[in-house]
Amino acid sequence: MPLRQNTSGAEASPGCTCRADRLEDVSTHTVSATDLARVLAKPTLYRGVAAIVFALVGIFYVQGTPAVALSLSLGIWLLLTALFMWPVARLAGLPSAMRTGVTGSVLAWAVAGVAALLVREPAALAAMGAFGLGLGGLCELIPGIKHRAIGRPLRDMVISGGIGVLGAIVLVWLAVGLGNRIDIHSIFGTLAMIVALLGAHLIIAGLGYRHDARAAEDAA
8 A cells, every 4th residue: 555645734733743743754755565565575585595694604614614704704795785785775765764774784784794805803803793783783773763653664674673783792792702712613603693583584574575565466
């Protein structure tokens, strides 16, 4: 069902302030719910699959594998994530809050991905992972919390953003706790567990978007 702008011109009574604010949030975008679900389905699924592949590489990672394995895996995963989500930020009529969040996340993932490809030290790779997860997640989490009433995509941003922020905290805590004993194996394994959780959520969300889009098309 398309999300329509309120054009009645009627003024809200003092007791309807919250309702008026919600209508204002919804009316700031022109893309229909069906189009939004259709556009989000593939990028979200691709992002989820990329996360699961990265997690599987980390799970089967063995002690003694060179740091380049984590460098390449982390960099490619972050860059693919940014690439898959970039078209969403360019969607005409996207809610402004969601556009800002996705754009900020894409930039964070891209910067962290490029940097991860260039470093080999365990602490530096942990920092790049924390940067991508933390800043990217924060850019999803804030608009998701503020505007979750707009619909399911914003509520999903709360979950993915929350996983990212918590994952970044875990990585920083691990790096600080290990100190000079930090190694690639511990960083890769921890990242794999965090990203596996994120990937599972994204695949479920992407499948949900695809189902919603098909249901809306069948009902039209």
